[in-house]
Amino acid sequence: MAPTSRGALHQPEPPSQELLQKWLQKHADLVAAERKVEEDESRLLLSKCSPKLLERNGLALLGLAVASISVGLGGKALVELERPVAHHDRPQFPPHSFRPGDIVQLEDHSVDPSSKGGQKGKGKSGESGDGAGTTLPGVVYRTSETKIIVAASSPKGKRSTDGAGSSKEGASGGLPELPIRIRLVKVANSATFDRMEWGLTRVARALHLSIKTSKRSVDASSSDEDDDTAESAQADTAASGATRSDAPSSLMRALVGAERPQWETLPDDALPHLFNPNLNASQIAAIKFALGAKHFALIHGPPGTGKTTAVAELVLHLALTQQKRVLVCGASNLAADNLLERIIARGADALAKSRVGITRLGHPARVLASLAETTLDQQAQGVVRRRTA
Structure with missing residues (x-):
């Protein structure tokens, strides 16, 4: 030292x-x-446990059928799965751990994993022309009590079933071939x-x-x-x-201490106007301190002292006054939503007047409903609708 x-x-x-x-x-x-x-752990669990045991532990859903298939953003096939009444006494899923963003595997329900030496997912896709033995990777897109939507990818050149037994070509190599009955299994997420x-x-x-x-x-x-x-x-x-x-x-x-961080002292009139006129002196001082940082700045204090409010004001000054692109991160989805709500509440008119966009990254299912229009998914769909109108 x-x-x-x-x-x-x-x-x-x-x-x-x-x-x-x-x-x-x-x-x-x-x-x-x-x-x-x-x-x-994932490999051992999937190779040693029966499908029914996996379902009891919330790691699999058995006997599913394709309700519909559509093409989503990026040409991904959005496969909607449900429990058919022909094989289940109730449409609701049993308790499970599937959440949006989870990596999953769609398997042929009729194939017994134990017959392959305990190895799952080794069936050859499309061997019988009807999706028998198919194994497809995917990502959970949306879940509800009775439906689960998976964004699946398929090898190029493969043809697909539309859920009613007919084949057709889809975007990005075609929609995936799927068996009549599907087993959905949760796998390790390497992403x-x-x-x-x-x-x-x-x-x-x-x-x-x-x-x-x-x-x-x-x-x-x-x-x-x-x-x-x-x-x-x-x-x-x-x-x-x-x-x-x-x-x-x-x-x-x-950040690693190999170089000393630097700041510049801003003049008293560095903030000619405030988007939030109710800020106190300590909040204004924190904002000026952060604006003067050349590397990084830390705003800290006890709970309830207005740190989030100060950061919202800081973001608006960076985006509108200094015309910078700003990436705002939060420790959780709720923290990010809370900050975004405050930014919009104080700066929505100024952002619109300056034609500065604001986009909430992340899965739409994990964003507050009041902020749905700011999500990348909703904004991209709006662009597609305008182009096709």
């Missing part, structure tokens, strides 16, 4: 590259270990781990460190990036007007 005088800010010594390397690799190892445990590892590799590149994850290795001396990382870096650069060597790297170095 560097020596400081009374009342001065304590400034820790910057970490060495070796220490940062160990710290980053430790996180990558922990993510890889967690991924392996979840995948092993979360992919995103975490991708984020760690971005940090490693920005700090010029080497790191090894379960999917790739990053060499500190190499500037080559995989396609996904390169595309994202280009998108970040285009959005911020920064180059790969300045803003992102400088921010990350400040």
Whole structure:
């Protein structure tokens, strides 16, 4: 720790590259270990347990039928599943753990997993021409007491059934072939781990460190990036007007203590007007402090002191006064919705007048109904309707 005088800010010594390397690799190892445990548990559970046992534990739904198939955003097939009255005494699903965003597998209900050496999902798609033995990956799109919609993908060139036995071609390679009776099984979600590892590799590149994850290795001396990382870096650069060597790297170095964060003191008239005239002096001071930050700023305080209200005002000034693109994140869907409601309440007219859009990312089913029109899904559907009108 560097020596400081009374009342001065304590400034820790910057970490060495070796220490940062160990710290980053430790996180990558922990993510890889967690991924392996979840995948092993899912594989063991699905291979050793009978479908009925999986259903009793909320990990499967048996004897489902296709109610309808439609094409959603991105050409994904939206398969609506239900419990047919011919095989069930009630249409309601038994208790289950399926939620929007979960990774699932659609299987042929007539195929016994135990007859394949305990391995599920190895049937050859379309062997009999009617979807027998089909195994398709998908993502839960929406759920209710009697319906569950899955966004499924199919191999290119495959033909589909429309739920009534007829075949037709669909977008993006066609809708999937499906059996008459379907078993829906929940599987391990690797997307979360992919995103975490991708984020760690971005940090490693920005700090010029080497790191090894379960999917790739990053060499500190190499500037080559995989396609996904390169595309994202280009998108970040285009959005911020920064180059790969300045803003992102400088921010990350400040966040890990390798570079001292900087602020500028704003004049008293830095906020010529307030979108919320009811802000108190401490809230205004916090907003000015954040606006003057070149790297990051922290607004903290006890519950009920107006932190969310201050952040809503800060977002409006960044978007409208400074004309910046702002990404707002929350610890939960409810936290994000709460902040969005306050931004709209105070700045809806100003945003509309300046023609500044606001989009709520995330699954529509997990967003408050009052904010449904701000979701990306609703806005994209509106664009499609206008183009087809």
